[in-house]
Amino acid sequence: MEIREQLSDKLLDNVSKKCLLNIEIYKQRALVYSQMEGAISVLSDMQANKSYVYKSAAAAELGLSMGESPTEINTIWEEEMLKKMHPDDRLKKYIHELRFFKLLDAMEMEQRTAYSVVSKIRMKDKNEEYRWVKHRMFYIYSPYNSKLRLAFCLYNLSLSSSSAPDFMIINTIKGEVVVKDKLDYKNILSPRELEVLKFVGEGYASKEIADLLSISINTVSRHRQNILEKLKVKNSTQAFKDSFY
Missing domain, CATH: 3.30.450.20 (PAS domain)
Structure with a gap:
């Protein structure tokens, strides 16, 4: 980890x-x-x-x-x-x-x-x-x-x-x-988006996240885009940092 x-x-x-x-x-x-x-x-x-x-x-x-x-x-x-x-x-x-x-x-x-x-x-x-x-x-x-x-x-x-x-x-x-x-984002993101965000924070690539969650890479990309829009940040890694630090 x-x-x-x-x-x-x-x-x-x-x-x-x-x-x-x-x-x-x-x-x-x-x-x-x-x-x-x-x-x-x-x-x-x-x-x-x-x-x-x-x-x-x-x-x-x-x-x-x-x-x-x-x-x-x-x-x-x-x-x-x-x-x-x-x-x-x-x-x-x-x-x-x-x-x-x-x-x-x-x-x-x-x-x-x-x-x-x-x-x-x-x-x-x-x-x-x-x-x-x-x-x-x-x-x-x-x-x-x-x-x-x-x-x-x-x-x-x-x-x-x-x-x-x-x-x-x-x-x-x-x-x-x-x-x-700063974990109030739980009220903003869906359970699946939270899973994706955690894996992003642990350094996993989209393909790896797709394999871990048994979903397509396109679905992972859509979740990452939703995270950016909901949290109003530039990228998923920044979303993770803003949420936890």
């Missing part, structure tokens, strides 16, 4: 000057959050390209395996969690995290700790039914090289699907929403 690859390149941007933060301190914090909140907490180390997953009893409700805590995985991507997510929400998660990274990367170091991501995601539970899950994410930057060192994610089963935006970047100190998602 093009978006995920782009995000990985940003997150795993290794530098010669290493971060000397003590990972054990942050692993202990992740454990405490998991225990106190009944959350699934994931601590991802960008320098080592590893993650540590701490599972509470909520993990069983989502049908996740209950092994050692933490479960250590050799990637920054918590694949077991990601596979549970609704495909639309998984894509939005990647896009929104890329937006979050770019926002913080443009800030001064001392400002970054004030910001986090709050998301509302559909995930399959132990009965293979979608449940609403609250997802929060925090970035921890290195004081040694100013690069992103750790990402800390919390997953909690949500009480309900409120009317709040699905994805927000918030200033936790001021209690302000900095960025809301």
Whole structure:
């Protein structure tokens, strides 16, 4: 997936000057959050390209395996969690995290700790039914090289699907929403046009999209033209960017 690859390149941007933060301190914090909140907490180390997953009893409700805590995985991507997510929400998660990274990367170091991501995601539970899950994410930057060192994610089963935006970047100190998602185009485009737009954003050509959706290339072209007209943009790639960034 093009978006995920782009995000990985940003997150795993290794530098010669290493971060000397003590990972054990942050692993202990992740454990405490998991225990106190009944959350699934994931601590991802960008320098080592590893993650540590701490599972509470909520993990069983989502049908996740209950092994050692933490479960250590050799990637920054918590694949077991990601596979549970609704495909639309998984894509939005990647896009929104890329937006979050770019926002913080443009800030001064001392400002970054004030910001986090709050998301509302559909995930399959132990009965293979979608449940609403609250997802929060925090970035921890290195004081040694100013690069992103750790990402800390919390997953909690949500009480309900409120009317709040699905994805927000918030200033936790001021209690302000900095960025809301721009996915209101769902009220403008048809379900098929949304599918086409997602594939355009992932870098697929019209012929590939036609094959994936089992429709003709002429139909794909018509959908792309409709997207341009409805969203009043010059091309489909710009439509994707305007919708997600």
